[in-house]
Amino acid sequence: MQLFFQNLINALQWGSFYALIALGYSMVYGILMLFNFAHGDIFMVGAYIGFGVATGLTALAAMGALALPNWVILVLTILISMFLTSFVGMLVERIGYRPLREAPRASAAITGLMIGIILETGNLAILGAQRIRFPSLIKSTTYDLGGVFVTNKKIMIVVVSLVLMLALNEFIRRTRWGMAMRAMAFDYVVIPLMGVPLNTIASLTFALGSGLAAAAGILFAIAYPVLDPYIGIIYGWKAFVAAILGGRGSIKGACLAGFLLGFIEIFVGAYMPSTVRDLIAYSIILLILVFRPHGFFGEPHSAKLRL
């Protein structure tokens, strides 16, 4: 039982990353019918920007220019990095996708892959291949709850992720911009004719998705503090799986599927030989998709989808 709860907590943390990254995929896919394959690398860029901001802020605090406790630095790091990374996302949309909006969807998807490679190798060229250790902003404290070990970091990661997901949900449901995004997801050919600015909504979508990816990147770096330019690839792919599993454009679906993915990976790893973890985990997901090809909350595509 103890073992079960320990794995449950591990899975909650692990699933948070997938869920946060999957949201960005899902929104872009839902609204622009676009596979943004650069998204995993935006997650990586977010983690690196977070590293820069955190290092800068701790240096300022150490010099006495800012008398801030560490948790304030952490919150500031997350907010500033989300803000900065959302511009990276908007830039990617502006130079990578907007010129190709009328092009076949496959071309746009390939663009995403190329932008991803540019971000990875660009990072490699600027910072070198050296691994980076993310500064430990909060001192890790382990709590022993009757044989189940929880750290303050784990709690923080799960709470921050949930808060961000709820905030996004509220934004999309309650604001005018959110309504425009939902309308665009419904039909992105007709809605612009009604005066909703397509380009602005596209930028907004990318900004939101990238901001969440940045938050995921920083939380990831806090849990696994060794960064390299290629961390985005594998988690990007897996989060993409979660986005599809959740259903096209579904916020709820992406979150649930992200956590589900985390749970499957951790529990398969815990109860089966760890060597075959991904093999079994992704076979299960394939099976789910066979029976629910549109994911959990997705609707069948309308005829306008051009793939």
Added chain:
Amino acid sequence: MRKGFLVLVAILVLGLALAPCGWTAQKTIKIGINAPITGDIPKVGEGSKYAAEMWLEDINAAGGLEVGGVKYNVEVVVEDNESKPESAAKAATKLITEDEVLAIVGPQASSQAIPAGEMANNYGTPMISPWSTNPDTTKDRPFVFRGCFLDPFQGPVVANFIKEEFGFTKAAVLYDVASDYPKGLAEVFKEAWEKNNGPGSVVAFESFTTKDADFSSQLTNIINSGAQVLFTPQYYNEVALIVQQAHELGWKNPIVGSDSWGSAETVKLCGEDCYGLFFSTHYASAGATGATKAFIERYNKKYGYVPDDVGALTWDALRIVQAAIEGTGGLSGDLKKDREKVKDALAGIKEFAGITGKMTFTPDGDPIKCAVIVRISDKGEFEFFKSVCP
């Protein structure tokens, strides 16, 4: 702008015109370095490159390498293998066929040294891997050598050390199943441990695949298995993650590693979590004497940090190659024959005093030398703990 361009063209033309004369004046020996300059373990690549630069400095200071009474220029060609098996094989092929090197030093990690060794052996070019401890690297490959001990030796060293030092009887292993070095060493360790403590005494044998960052389910199993010690023969980037996560999941027992921990990066990435842990390796920088000390000081002065074992082993490997080339008694100029000669000379070296210890070579091209157990001190330094000889 245009003037600058013209000057550049003039220099290039002049260079082209003069180049052949340069070649005929003094013959050149090319040595290839096949190292992970980028990829997963760039620090290893850097250490290899720096050691090669220092070696070349010495050669140039002596006016070249003298073989059979003829002075040769030496050129070092560094090829990046991106820390990938397929790139390592490609880099070896390029060094052999395009750069036409006489001998290759590297690759370092076994996952790259094994495929690259196959290429070198097929093309009949002598290759020496300074750091690869997997037996397959040199097995049935007359052209491939190494400068370090083997996993079958390191596994029992660690298993015996834990038994003697702590008296533990139950061990857990966590390793990367997709990488040759950790996989090989994990299996050898398990065998040695179970020989000491009886079957089933490795109570958890958990694995993951390269690039994984979360080890929580494996570590939860390990902690639950009642193991007294964790052995994880991983590279420095994974060590930092594994050790931290183990501590966060409530693991308080020792964690022991192997020579792949011995990078200058380990402590930088791992921080205080790694203090007080042990690993087996080729040499300890703290407390070194003689030629080893001289090398460490020279390296530290030039590059600003204490060299890790890769740097020291690469230095030794280059000096072994140098000894072999000098031992051929003269080169013919026919690359194929010369490579054969160097191979025979390498195989003929019986004893060599390197900075990582004295070694004698077996007929397979593998050295027999002592291992060192290092403790990571509370200041994050690699401290000599004890020496274990075969």
